[in-house]
Structure formats: C-alpha cells, structure tokens
Amino acid sequence: MELNIFNIQHFCSGDGPGIRTTVFFGSCPLRCPWCHNPECFSNTRTLSMEKVMEELLHDKEFYDRSKGGVTISGGEPLARQEACIALLEQVRAHGIHTALDTSLAVKDPDFSRLLPLTDLFLADIKTADPEAFCAVCGGELQTVLDNLNFLTEKGADVVLRVPLIPGFNTDDASLEGIISLIRQYPYPVTLLPFHRMGSGKYKELGMKYAYADTAPLSAREVEQISQCFRAAGIREAAI
Amino acid sequence: MAAVPNTTKALKEEMICRRKATSRFFCNAAWYKGMSYAEHPTEEIPIARAYAFQNMLTLGEKHIYANDLIFGSIIGQYSDGIPDDDVRYYENFSHIAGERGWLQGCDHYASAYDRLLQLGVGGILAEIRDSLKKHSGDREKEIFLTACRIEMEAFRDWIIAHAEKTEDPEIQRICRKVAVEPPASFREALQLVWFAHTIYQWQGLYAMALGRMDQYLYPYYRRDIDEGVLTDEEVQNLLENTFIKIYEQRLWLDRDDVCNICVAGVTPGGENAVNGLTYAVLYAVGKCNIPGPNLSARIHPDTPDHFLCEALKVIGTGLGYPALMNDEVNMKALASMGYDLRDVRNYCMVGCIENFLPGLQPPWSDGRFDSAKMLELTFGRGYDFRTGERKGIDTGDPLTFETMDDFMWAYEAQIKAGAEFYAFRIIRENARYNNRDYVNPFLSCLSVGCVEKGKDLCNGGSVYPAAHGAVIMGIGTIADSLCAIEQCVYKEKSISMETLIAALKADFVGYEKERDLLLAAPKYGNDCDDADKYAVWLTDYTADLFDQYRLEDGGRFYTAMASNTSNIPAGRECAATPDGRKAGEPLSDAASPTYGRDRRGPTYTVRSVTKPDYTRVACGTVINQKYSPSAFRGDANIARLCALIRIYFAGGGQEMQINSVSREILIDAMEHPENHQDLVVRVSGFSAYYTKLEREVQLDILSRTEQG
Numbered sequence: 046m047e048l049n050i051f052n053i054q055h056f057c058s059g060d061g062p063g064i065r066t067t068v069f070f071g072s073c074p075l076r077c078p079w080c081h082n083p084e085c086f087s088n089t090r091t092l093s094m095e096k097v098m099e100e101l102l103h104d105k106e107f108y109d110r111s112k113g114g115v116t117i118s119g120g121e122p123l124a125r126q127e128a129c130i131a132l133l134e135q136v137r138a139h140g141i142h143t144a145l146d147t148s149l150a151v152k153d154p155d156f157s158r159l160l161p162l163t164d165l166f167l168a169d170i171k172t173a174d175p176e177a178f179c180a181v182c183g184g185e186l187q188t189v190l191d192n193l194n195f196l197t198e199k200g201a202d203v204v205l206r207v208p209l210i211p212g213f214n215t216d217d218a219s220l221e222g223i224i225s226l227i228r229q230y231p232y233p234v235t236l237l238p239f240h241r242m243g244s245g246k247y248k249e250l251g252m253k254y255a256y257a258d259t260a261p262l263s264a265r266e267v268e269q270i271s272q273c274f275r276a277a278g279i280r281e282a283a284i
Numbered sequence: 285m286a287a288v289p290n291t292t293k294a295l296k297e298e299m300i301c302r303r304k305a306t307s308r309f310f311c312n313a314a315w316y317k318g319m320s321y322a323e324h325p326t327e328e329i330p331i332a333r334a335y336a337f338q339n340m341l342t343l344g345e346k347h348i349y350a351n352d353l354i355f356g357s358i359i360g361q362y363s364d365g366i367p368d369d370d371v372r373y374y375e376n377f378s379h380i381a382g383e384r385g386w387l388q389g390c391d392h393y394a395s396a397y398d399r400l401l402q403l404g405v406g407g408i409l410a411e412i413r414d415s416l417k418k419h420s421g422d423r424e425k426e427i428f429l430t431a432c433r434i435e436m437e438a439f440r441d442w443i444i445a446h447a448e449k450t451e452d453p454e455i456q457r458i459c460r461k462v463a464v465e466p467p468a469s470f471r472e473a474l475q476l477v478w479f480a481h482t483i484y485q486w487q488g489l490y491a492m493a494l495g496r497m498d499q500y501l502y503p504y505y506r507r508d509i510d511e512g513v514l515t516d517e518e519v520q521n522l523l524e525n526t527f528i529k530i531y532e533q534r535l536w537l538d539r540d541d542v543c544n545i546c547v548a549g550v551t552p553g554g555e556n557a558v559n560g561l562t563y564a565v566l567y568a569v570g571k572c573n574i575p576g577p578n579l580s581a582r583i584h585p586d587t588p589d590h591f592l593c594e595a596l597k598v599i600g601t602g603l604g605y606p607a608l609m610n611d612e613v614n615m616k617a618l619a620s621m622g623y624d625l626r627d628v629r630n631y632c633m634v635g636c637i638e639n640f641l642p643g644l645q646p647p648w649s650d651g652r653f654d655s656a657k658m659l660e661l662t663f664g665r666g667y668d669f670r671t672g673e674r675k676g677i678d679t680g681d682p683l684t685f686e687t688m689d690d691f692m693w694a695y696e697a698q699i700k701a702g703a704e705f706y707a708f709r710i711i712r713e714n715a716r717y718n719n720r721d722y723v724n725p726f727l728s729c730l731s732v733g734c735v736e737k738g739k740d741l742c743n744g745g746s747v748y749p750a751a752h753g754a755v756i757m758g759i760g761t762i763a764d765s766l767c768a769i770e771q772c773v774y775k776e777k778s779i780s781m782e783t784l785i786a787a788l789k790a791d792f793v794g795y796e797k798e799r800d801l802l803l804a805a806p807k808y809g810n811d812c813d814d815a816d817k818y819a820v821w822l823t824d825y826t827a828d829l830f831d832q833y834r835l836e837d838g839g840r841f842y843t844a845m846a847s848n849t850s851n852i853p854a855g856r857e858c859a860a861t862p863d864g865r866k867a868g869e870p871l872s873d874a875a876s877p878t879y880g881r882d883r884r885g886p887t888y889t890v891r892s893v894t895k896p897d898y899t900r901v902a903c904g905t906v907i908n909q910k911y912s913p914s915a916f917r918g919d920a921n922i923a924r925l926c927a928l929i930r931i932y933f934a935g936g937g938q939e940m941q942i943n944s945v946s947r948e949i950l951i952d953a954m955e956h957p958e959n960h961q962d963l964v965v966r967v968s969g970f971s972a973y974y975t976k977l978e979r980e981v982q983l984d985i986l987s988r989t990e991q992g
C-alpha cells in the first residue's frame with residue numbers, strides 16, 4: 046500500500062505521551078487560515094507502507110522505554126481513512142501505542158475499525174461557534190460534536206486540543222463558549238498557542254499566508270487563558 | 285546554633301565590587317617566592333621551594349568578604365599597581381627556579397579530600413613526622429618530607445591567619461579548629477576543603493577538581509542533618525556560597541576555573557551513591573548559574589530516574605550542566621587499564637571530562653592528536669597542502685590507490701606515524717623536569733601514599749603511574765570524509781582521486797559540483813552504517829595504537845574525544861576535507877557528529893553515536909546535543925529526555941552534554957545558518973528547522989528565549 050504523506054518526524058513533543066514519531070498525512074477537508082502545515086495540500090510524497098514502517102520501527106526501543114509510540118497527524122488523517130487504518134493496524138501489530146491527531150471534522154468515520162486500533166485521540170476544538178467554524182474553517186461543528194459524543198459513548202481515551210488563535214477564538218466570548226463546551230466532557234485539554242512558524246512554508250509554496258502579520262500571544266496572555274480553563278475545572282493534559 | 289542564611293547574591297555583588305575597586309594589579313606569587321629564594325640560595329631545592337611556598341602564604345592577603353560563609357579568596361594572590369623594579373628583581377629568582385607546566389604534570393588533579401578530612405592538617409603533620417622517622421638516613425626522602433612539613437605548617441598558619449581577620453567568634457573557632465584538628469561538622473569539612481582548593485589557586489594551578497563532594501562530605505552532612513544542626517536548605521546555602529567563589533577567576537583572570545565536581549554514580553562498594561547531599565550539590569550549582577563549576581553526574585543503571593530528571597531540569601535552565609556520564613562505560617574503560625575495582629568505582633573527572641582516580645595518580649595531561657590533518661597528509665604524501673611543509677610520512681601516491689582498502693592502508697600508516705611522533709613528544713615532555721627537585725609537597729600531602737613513601741607525587745609517590753590523554757580530533761569530519769571518498773571515488777566513481785585532490789587544494793573553488801556530490805554522501809549521526817563504520821574504526825584503531833605507548837613512569841596513554849573548543853584551531857590548520865568542509869572551518873566537535881549534519885533527530889543520532897566502543901576511550905568523550913528550551917518544559921518533556929539518555933547509555937554511549945539552546949546560539953544561527961542546520965523547533969503537530977524560518981519568526985522565538 047502507498048501512503049500519501051508529507052513528513053515523518055521523530056522525537057516529537059506534545060503529540061502524545063512519551064517519545065513519539067508523528068506521521069503527517071496529506072490533505073484536509075478544512076481550510077483554517079492559520080494552518081501551520083499548508084504543505085499537506087500540495088507538497089506530499091508517496092511512500093510505501095514498508096518504507097514508512099521501517100522508519101517508525103527505528104524508534105521502537107525509544108517508544109518502549111518512554112511509554113511513547115506513533116501519532117498519525119496531518120492534514121487530516123481521517124480524510125484518508127483507509128490508509129490511516131492500514132497504518133494503525135501495522136503499528137499496532139508491533140505492540141506500539143497509537144495516537145490519532147484529528148479535527149474530527151469528517152462525517153461518519155469508520156469508528157468500528159478505528160476505535161480498537163487507536164489508544165488515544167487528540168481531538169481539536171477550535172471553536173464552539175458553528176457559524177465561525179463554517180465561515181472561517183469550512184467545517185461543520187455538528188460533525189465534530191457528533192464524533193466526539195460517539196467517542197465519549199464508547200469510552201475512548203481523548204485529549205482535547207484548543208488552538209489559541211488571535212482574532213478568531215481568544216476573545217472572552219469565544220473562550221467562554223469553548224470552555225462551556227469542553228466542560229461537558231471528561232477530557233483533559235492542551236492549549237496550542239498560535240505561532241507563525243509555518244510562514245516560510247507558505248512562501249515556499251507560493252501561497253499567501255493570512256496570518257503572516259499576526260503576532261503570537263505573549264506568555265502572559267497564554268497564562269491568563271489557561272487560568273480561565275483551570276478555573277472552570279478543566280485539567281491540563283500531561284503530554 | 286545560628287541559621288545559615290543565603291548570601292550568594294550579596295557575595296557575588298561584593299566580589300564584583302571588590303574587583304572593580306582595583307584598576308591595576310599583578311600576581312605577586314613570583315615576587316613573594318623570589319624573595320624567599322633569594323634568602324635561601326644554597327638550600328636543598330625541594331626545601332627552598334617549600335620556603336618559597338611558605339613566604340607566599342605568609343605575605344598574601346587573607347581576604348574575607350563580608351558575605352562569606354566559607355572563607356578562602358584568590359585576592360591574596362594579587363597586589364595593587366604595577367610591578368616595580370624591586371618586584372621584577374625578585375621575580376627573576378622564581379623564573380630561574382621554574383615550575384612544572386601542563387605537560388609535565390602540574391595540575392588538572394583531584395585530591396584525596398577524604399584523606400585530608402579524616403586526618404586533618406595535624407594528622408598529616410603527624411604522618412610526616414612518623415615517615416621522617418621511618419626514612420631516617422635516606423637523605424632524599426628526608427629532604428622531601430621536610431619540605432612537606434614546611435608546606436603543611438604554612439597551610440596551618442595561613443588558616444589561623446584567617447581567624448585573626450574576623451571578630452566573629454564562631455568563625456574564629458572554625459578556622460582554629462580546622463587548622464589543626466580533623467573537622468567534625470559539615471561546615472568545618474567544607475571549609476577545610478575550600479581552604480585547600482584556595483591554596484591550589486594561589487599556586488597558580490588550574491582545573492583542580494573538587495571531585496566527589498557528595499561522597500567525601502556525606503558523613504558530615506548526614507550527622508548534621510540527623511542531629512538537627514543543619515537543614516538541607518542551610519547545606520545548600522553553604523555550598524552555593526562556596527561555588528560562587530569559583531567566579532573569582534572570571535573576575536580576576538578573565539577565565540573560568542574548570543573546577544570539576546562529580547556527583548552520583550556508585551560507592552567504592554558498588555552501591556548507588558545518590559544521597560541528600562548529591563541533590564544539594566546539584567541544586568547549588570544550578571542556583572549559582574556561573575560557568576566554572578563543571579558539574580559531572582555519573583549515571584549508573586542504579587541511579588534513580590528522579591535524580592536524572594532533576595539533573596535535566598538544571599540543564600534546562602540554560603546552564604548546560606551537569607554533563608551526564610555513563611558510569612558503566614567509564615568504569616569498564618578504567619578497569620581495562622588495570623586499576624583496582626574499588627578505586628575504579630571511586631573515579632571522578634578533572635578538567636572537562638577526563639576520568640581520574642582522585643589522589644591516586646599524578647596530575648593529568650592531554651594533547652591534541654590531529655587525526656583529521658593526517659587525512660590531508662595522506663593526500664599530500666606527507667606534505668601540508670597550505671604551507672607546503674613536510675609534516676608526515678610518504679604513504680604513496682593516492683592516484684595509484686585502486687580501492688578504499690588501499691586508501692585506508694595509507695591513512696592508517698599516516699596516523700601511526702603521527703602517533704609515534706606524538707608519543708615521542710609527550711613522553712619527553714612528561715619527563716622534562718627532574719622529579720627529585722620539581723616537587724609539589726602540598727599536593728603530595730593531599731594525595732595517597734606520598735608521605736608514607738617519602739616521595740613526591742610525580743616521583744613515584746603516587747599509588748598508580750601517570751596517565752596521558754591523546755585527544756582524537758574530528759571523528760565526525762573523518763567519518764564523513766572517508767564515507768564520501770568511498771562513495772564518490774571508489775563506489776560510484778563520480779569523482780576521480782585526481783579531481784578530488786585538486787578540489788581540496790582549491791578549497792572547492794571551481795569544484796562546486798564535486799562538493800555537492802561529496803556533501804550528498806551519507807554523514808555520521810544518521811544511523812547509516814556507510815558513514816558510522818568509520819567512526820567505529822577510528823575509535824578502535826587509535827585505541828589500539830596508543831595502547832602501545834608508555835610514559836616514563838610506566839603510565840598509560842588513554843584516548844579521548846573531547847575537543848573542548850580545540851576543534852576550532854585544529855580546523856583552522858586543516859585544508860578542505862572530502863566531507864565538503866572548507867579550509868579553515870572548525871572540525872567536528874569532540875565525539876559529536878558534524879553540527880547540522882545529523883538531521884534525522886535525536887533517536888538517529890543516539891543510534892549512531894553508540895556504535896563506537898567507548899569502553900576503549902578511557903579518558904572520556906563528549907557528545908554535545910542542543911535542544912530548544914521548550915524540550916525541558918514540563919514533566920512529560922523531562923521524562924522524554926530521561927528515556928532518551930537511558931537508551932543512549934544502555935547502548936554504550938559514554939557522555940552527553942545537553943545544552944538548552946541559548947539566545948546566543950539562536951542569534952548565531954540567524955547569522956550563520958550553515959552551522960545550525962540541525963536546530964529543530966518542536967511544537968505540537970509541527971516542527972521546523974530554525975534556520976529555515978523567516979526572520980520575523982526567528983525573532984519571535986528569540987524573544988521567548990531566556991538569556992543563557
């Protein structure tokens with residue numbers, strides 16, 4: 046099987062527990078204007094499953110020792126569900142912990158096959174406002190919530206990830222919405238403050254980056270926001 | 285009992301003020317010693333040297349800072365103003381008397397501080413008296429032991445003179461006590477050790493290690509903690525107050541004393557050695573946050589993860605210390621040199637990373653072995669490309685080498701000739717001084733066996749003979765170069781030997797295409813055997829070579845891969861190399877892959893750099909690794925690094941020095957991206973090479989990075 050991916054990154058940080066290798070799948074149904082991986086749309090390459098597994102297995106001892114594993118990210122891995130499931134199967138066959146980094150913005154994923162293969166879901170909550178999600182990212186919030194509810198019903202292990210995007214979701218009202226949404230779930234949260242490290246990629250791809258001039262949040266602003274989450278009784282994920 | 289306050293910050297400020305108050309000053313050691321030499325022109329030489337030592341200690345100022353908790357300052361070495369004619373006149377006497385230098389075994393030493401603490405100054409003086417009786421009639425030994433007596437008495441009186449400089453009765457009591465008796469409390473023990481270290485500094489000795497402080501001070505610490513005399517916080521305050529003094533050298537000499545402190549590991553009995561004091565030393569070094577106290581942590585499989593994680597947190601503050609040492613590999617390497625197992629287990633480091641048995645062998649020395657230069661000499665048939673000088677042997681015309689084996693045969697012959705020349709020089713240098721006269725009685729008294737035998741440390745007094753480290757230069761440059769030659773010249777035949785030599789001579793000007801081909805060959809540090817096998821070969825080959833030589837006293841040559849910064853001057857002298865490195869650029873650093881060329885991340889680097897057999901590199905190696913400060917943030921990240929280190933050590937790695945990337949490095953990476961192509965910025969779901977980021981984004985990261 047051939048996999049359409051744009052990067053395999055070793056010794057990743059923040060993509061799940063322990064020492065992890067992240068496989069970045071190409072393509073995504075969303076069009077978030079702050080995206081830091083724009084190459085998922087165009088700059089992908091095709092690698093054989095065998096090659097990908099060889100790279101992933103290189104770090105097997107590191108996963109074992111650190112209780113780490115493999116994270117499948119993107120783009121949106123569920124947009125290439127069959128390849129994603131095939132890879133999860135292979136990784137699992139070696140007894141390696143698996144994590145799936147997803148926006149959950151894909152309708153009716155094949156959870157009956159995904160759930161037994163995935164140890165941890167890293168699920169994005171970008172906003173609680175359906176209109177903003179549709180207008181800015183091009184997705185349906187209801188799809189995200191339906192999927193999240195399903196995962197919850199099935200008792201999946203989930204970490205919610207909230208990107209903090211200036212001008213999109215860092216105003217009080219947006220944050221309040223996100224917090225009251227998240228409080229309905231039993232999951233810990235990771236805040237992902239906006240950074241513009243992807244700007245060079247846009248230039249290389251000849252694309253315009255809408256967030257090129259947006260300054261990252263200050264450490265104090267980030268701390269204030271995480272204070273709000275803590276005050277609402279939301280745990281921070283230890284990954 | 286009065287509580288021990290934290291005076292570190294105040295003391296540091298006071299030290300800076302004191303230094304600023306002096307505009308012109310000079311080192312008075314040669315003057316003070318010279319006056320004594322002039323007084324004793326016909327005295328037996330060792331005794332004249334002892335009198336000179338005594339005079340220096342008598343005349344030098346015993347400076348006490350208002351914020352001192354532990355006394356002993358280097359200020360007494362200096363006099364205000366500029367040397368006048370009187371000073372110059374007497375200095376001549378000292379210059380004629382001479383001193384041992386670095387290659388003759390003067391410093392880079394770790395004392396048997398446990399011996400000093402157990403016996404006390406009085407106990408050592410009693411031992412000298414007994415030994416004098418025992419060796420009565422043996423003139424040479426009587427002279428040496430008399431010199432020992434003079435110097436230890438001078439040390440005693442110098443300590444008492446500190447008591448006279450203060451009105452604090454508790455301080456007076458401590459000084460008067462440790463001047464004679466063995467210390468009983470932690471504070472007394474630490475004070476006596478620091479007094480001895482101060483004397484070494486007054487003697488002008490460099491890189492004198494404090495060694496295994498968490499072991500030899502432990503009995504005193506345990507007793508004081510158990511009896512409620514001190515709290516852990518107070519112990520840490522005393523240690524900080526001591527370590528911050530190491531900063532005096534930076535202020536007065538504009539250099540850092542490479543004062544190695546070694547913690548953790550195992551006890552001589554083989555048990556896990558981590559204790560409460562281990563943590564106190566670690567935190568105190570971290571709090572001082574100055575270069576100079578070179579903290580080394582011996583990491584054994586039995587060392588608790590908790591300690592390793594705490595060490596990583598200190599590293600992550602930007603300090604870069606402690607250096608992490610693989611206890612199993614180091615002990616195996618030392619055991620192969622024939623030392624007793626209990627002594628091996630008690631090893632520490634001197635200087636940066638050099639393995640040393642405290643108090644049991646003469647002072648350390650090492651030198652630069654220009655293995656990368658010998659590659660150039662292989663191409664040049666013994667001639668230097670740039671200067672045209674003959675610097676090696678003729679190993680045949682490279683154009684006639686038909687296979688990589690032929691090339692390796694010639695390169696090995698070139699290295700062998702280089703090693704012969706190197707060993708010849710070191711053996712002669714090491715024995716340059718007459719061991720009977722060029723003695724260091726004080727140092728000998730703080731070592732094992734010298735007083736008893738009536739012999740100086742460098743004159744057969746020590747338990748073991750000397751050891752010398754040949755520092756193998758440029759393992760990354762060499763592995764990458766040999767791999768590029770094999771790939772381009774012999775396998776793919778994309779570059780002829782003739783063109784390669786022309787390209788190297790031309791520093792690749794006009795040969796850009798060839799350079800690209802060479803750069804594209806596999807590089808050391810990416811877990812690729814094509815390149816890594818040459819690092820394995822270099823390690824084994826040089827270990828075999830140097831194992832054949834012996835110093836005058838029978839001591840061994842160790843190898844090392846720890847260039848400190850000498851890969852920079854060594855590179856300056858080297859023409860372009862086949863790995864694509866340009867003429868004059870630094871060689872790869874220490875045992876690390878060439879910076880920027882291990883691009884697949886830490887897990888691949890670790891796999892590569894555990895391939896060489898470091899149990900054959902008894903002096904030690906250094907693998908420098910850079911991580912962004914965020915890699916140290918939070919318990920999850922610390923645990924990741926901890927697991928990485930454990931795998932690295934289980935695989936046979938010897939040492940790792942981790943640097944949290946400082947502002948300085950980030951700025952340098954913006955100006956010289958070619959040197960920092962491995963610098964990765966990792967955040968969730970994303971990572972990028974720092975040098976590929978746009979300038980504004982680089983500035984974002986820079987603004988979030990603390991000053992180092």
